[in-house]
Structures are given as C-alpha cells and as structure tokens.
Amino acid sequence: MGETAGGSGGDSVLNxxxxxxxxxxxxxxxxxxxxxxxxxxxxxxxxxxxRDREEARDTAQEVFIKLYRRxxxxxxxxxFLPFLIRMTRNCAIDRIxxxxxxxxxxxxxxxxxxxxxxxxxxxxxxxxxRWRKGLLYRALDExxxxxxxxxxxxDIQELKLSEIADLLALPLGTVKSRSHRARIELAEAIQQxxxxxxxx
Amino acid sequence: MNCLDFESRLEALLDGxxxxxxxxxxxxxxxxxxxxxxxxxxxxxxxxxxxxxxxxHLTRTVLERTIGSACSQAKEQLPAxxxxxxxxxxxxxxxxxxxxxxxxxxxxxxxxxxRRDLPSLAEAPVDEQFVSQVLAATLPRHTPLQLxxxxxxxxxxxxxRFAMEAAYVxxxxxxxxxxxxxxxxxxxxxxxxxxxxxxxxxxxVWTHTQEGLGTFxxxxxxxxxxxxxxxxxxxxxx
Numbered sequence: 001m002g003e004t005a006g007g008s009g010g011d012s013v014l015n016x017x018x019x020x021x022x023x024x025x026x027x028x029x030x031x032x033x034x035x036x037x038x039x040x041x042x043x044x045x046x047x048x049x050x051r052d053r054e055e056a057r058d059t060a061q062e063v064f065i066k067l068y069r070r071x072x073x074x075x076x077x078x079x080f081l082p083f084l085i086r087m088t089r090n091c092a093i094d095r096i097x098x099x100x101x102x103x104x105x106x107x108x109x110x111x112x113x114x115x116x117x118x119x120x121x122x123x124x125x126x127x128x129x130r131w132r133k134g135l136l137y138r139a140l141d142e143x144x145x146x147x148x149x150x151x152x153x154x155d156i157q158e159l160k161l162s163e164i165a166d167l168l169a170l171p172l173g174t175v176k177s178r179s180h181r182a183r184i185e186l187a188e189a190i191q192q193x194x195x196x197x198x199x200x
Numbered sequence: 201m202n203c204l205d206f207e208s209r210l211e212a213l214l215d216g217x218x219x220x221x222x223x224x225x226x227x228x229x230x231x232x233x234x235x236x237x238x239x240x241x242x243x244x245x246x247x248x249x250x251x252x253x254x255x256x257h258l259t260r261t262v263l264e265r266t267i268g269s270a271c272s273q274a275k276e277q278l279p280a281x282x283x284x285x286x287x288x289x290x291x292x293x294x295x296x297x298x299x300x301x302x303x304x305x306x307x308x309x310x311x312x313x314x315r316r317d318l319p320s321l322a323e324a325p326v327d328e329q330f331v332s333q334v335l336a337a338t339l340p341r342h343t344p345l346q347l348x349x350x351x352x353x354x355x356x357x358x359x360x361r362f363a364m365e366a367a368y369v370x371x372x373x374x375x376x377x378x379x380x381x382x383x384x385x386x387x388x389x390x391x392x393x394x395x396x397x398x399x400x401x402x403x404x405v406w407t408h409t410q411e412g413l414g415t416f417x418x419x420x421x422x423x424x425x426x427x428x429x430x431x432x433x434x435x436x437x438x
Contacts, residue, residue, distance in 0.1 A: 028335075133321065184275055184278065187310040
C-alpha cells in the first residue's frame with residue numbers, strides 16, 4: 001500500500017501508509033484526513049452503481065464505517081484503492097439487492113467538484129467542462145450495465161486490467177476485450193448524441 | 201541540364217532524395233522543356249502516394265466487391281491504437297486505413313478525447329456534512345479516563361523501546377526475588393545484617409561505635425566545665 005495517490009483535498013501529500021498506520025493507532029485526525037481524501041472516489045463509484053444521489057451517499061457512508069472496522073485487518077502490501085473500490089462495489093450491490101428493485105434510470109447530475117486547478121478557469125472553460133461532463137454522463141447512460149462497469153473501473157478509476165480481472169473474477173483477456181468494446185460503444189454513443197439536434 | 205540528365209534524376213526527384221540544387225535545376229528544365237514538363241506532370245499525377253478522389257473511389261469499390269469494409273477490424277484495433285499498444289505492421293496498416301476512412305478518423309479522435317476526459321469523473325463532489333456524519337458514526341466517545349490515558353501514557357507505552365525496557369525490569373525483579381538465594385552474593389545480606397546487630401559474645405562494630413560515642417560526649421562535657429571555672433576574659437587588662 002505504498003500509494004500516495006489520493007483524491008481531493010490538500011492532505012494528499014501525506015503518505016498513505018503513514019496515514020493508515022496512524023488510523024490504526026486511533027489517531028482521529030488521520031482518520032478524518034483519510035475520509036476526506038477518498039470520499040470523492042467512493043461517492044463517485046457508489047453513484048455509478050446506485051444511480052441515485054441519496055442512495056449513493058448512504059452507500060458511501062456505509063463503506064467508510066466498514067472500512068473503519070476493518071482497518072486493523074488490512075493486509076500490508078495490498079493496493080488500497082482497488083481494495084476500497086471493491087468494498088464500495090460490494091456495498092452497492094448488497095444495497096441494490098436489499099432494495100430489491102433498481103431505482104429508475106436517472107441521469108447523474110453534473111456538478112462542479114472542488115477541483116484544484118493550476119489557474120483560475122474562465123467562465124467559458126467552466127461551461128465547456130460542464131458540457132463535456134454532461135455529455136460523458138449522458139453517453140454512459142446509453143451503455144449496458146456491463147460496459148458501464150468496465151469503463152468505470154478501467155477508464156474512470158484507472159485500475160489495472162489484472163486488478164479488474166481479480167475484482168470481477170474474470171479472465172484477463174475477457175476484461176481486455178470488454179474494455180475495448182465498451183470504449184468503442186461509448187465513443188459511438190457520444191457521436192450519436194453530438195449528431196442529434198439540440199443534443200445538450 | 202539536358203533531357204537525359206532530367207530523366208536520370210526523375211526517380212530521385214519523385215522520392216524526394218535529390219538535393220535542393222539539383223531539384224531546382226530539374227524544375228527549371230521541366231518549365232523550359234515541353235516534353236520533360238509533360239513527363240513530370242504525368243508521373244506526379246500517377247503517384248500512388250498522393251491519392252485523389254478517383255483513386256479513393258477505386259479503393260472503396262474494390263473493397264466493397266471483395267471484403268466489404270475494413271472498418272470493423274479497424275474498430276477492434278482502435279482502442280489499442282489510441283493506447284499506443286499497437287505496434288509494427290499492425291499500426292502501419294491501421295494508419296493507412298485511417299488516412300482513407302473519415303468515419304474511423306472521427307472515432308479515433310473521440311477515443312483520444314475519452315482517454316483525456318474520463319478520469320475527470322473519478323471523483324464526485326460530496327457536501328461537507330458527509331465527513332462529519334462519517335466521523336460521528338465511526339469515532340468512539342472517549343471517557344475522561346481514556347482521554348487521560350491517551351494523552352499521558354499511550355504514547356509512552358507505544359514507543360518501540362518499551363518492550364525492551366519492560367523485559368529488562370522484569371529480569372531484574374526475577375533475579376532479586378528468585379535468584380538472590382542461589383547466587384554468590386546471597387551471603388552479603390546476612391553479613392550486612394550481622395554487622396548492625398549487637399552480638400553479646402563478640403563485640404561488633406555497633407558496640408565499638410557506642411563506646412566511641414560515649415567517650416566523645418564525656419570529653420565534650422569536661423571541656424565545658426573547665427571553661428566555666430576559668431576567670432573572665434583578659435581583654436580589659438592594660
């Protein structure tokens with residue numbers, strides 16, 4: 001778990017292993033920093049599965065509570081982000097099962113995140129970024145569940161193919177071909193939306 | 201330059217391997233000489249590296265009458281092409297296809313944009329209350345005793361040296377309690393006690409000390425008596 005990659009927040013400089021060690025020792029500030037660092041990713045993954053902001057929020061909260069209880073059982077050397085995404089996926093699937101039926105398909109609302117950028121974006125850049133995100137979410141809605149999941153894991157969360165194969169219990173070759181196919185589907189969906197009149 | 205020189209350099213001129221000066225000479229000659237000018241125009245017009253609309257149409261027609269279209273195979277390879285995983289002949293063949301296929305060019309451009317844009321969805325914004333709710337649900341409520349322990353002793357006990365220090369102290373206790381009777385220094389305790397206890401048969405250090413102290417006080421008392429019996433000071437005497 002030697003990652004330093006994290007999420008939003010100014011604490012991402014702190015080494016992840018150090019942060020986890022401090023969390024295990026009962027350091028409350030370290031735990032808060034860990035939650036802040038990964039809340040965006042956990043919420044994003046939950047949102048992709050749950051398709052509902054409130055449900056995704058509850059799922060993300062459940063993930064962090066489970067993580068807190070399992071801090072001492074984390075295996076050393078295990079990549080933390082894949083572990084966290086696996087946990088989020090499992091929590092989301094369990095929740096969906098509990099809810100019995102899926103909530104109706106909803107487009108994920110596009111909101112501006114607290115992104116740290118090198119320069120202050122102009123209003124035009126903000127508008128363009130919002131438009132691009134909206135286009136991506138709309139195109140993702142057009143995909144099958146399977147394609148959307150592989151796009152989420154491979155291209156959005158940037159997990160390695162071997163980690164996705166492990167997570168989905170699939171052969172590596174299958175994951176690779178699914179990933180290629182899903183990207184082509186997504187690219188074609190984007191082109192269709194762009195061509196449609198009054199698309200966005 | 202004459203026509204023979206022009207013809208000998210024509211192939212190099214088309215390949216672009218001829219020097220700048222020789223190229224200029226060839227072009228000047230082609231402008232002046234009608235035959236060589238016509239030859240150059242004919243050769244350049246039939247050059248396969250510069251396809252015009254008619255050759256593109258020909259390619260499409262041939263493909264339609266043979267394999268249909270190569271786009272499906274190109275689509276399969278495009279993600280690997282965009283990820284720079286496609287190398288060698290496969291990459292060159294796809295490059296050739298992309299030069300002549302507008303649809304696949306657009307698809308490739310969209311895939312490149314996706315590669316750039318998708319990671320921006322990795323995090324979704326969460327409101328500030330989320331963190332406080334998670335902290336409230338996870339962090340335990342500490343009693344005053346726990347807080348005192350954590351602030352004063354927890355850090356001290358968790359030092360890496362603590363285990364070694366505890367083992368050292370434990371070993372000392374074991375030696376003192378169990379090992380004192382069987383070690384060479386075991387007799388020291390009895391000897392020490394014997395020194396301070398008065399023995400009626402043999403005079404001990406304690407006895408000698410008592411006698412010495414008695415003599416000392418007797419001498420002090422005699423000195424005081426002597427001082428009192430002597431007359432007043434002689435300071436007033438002339």
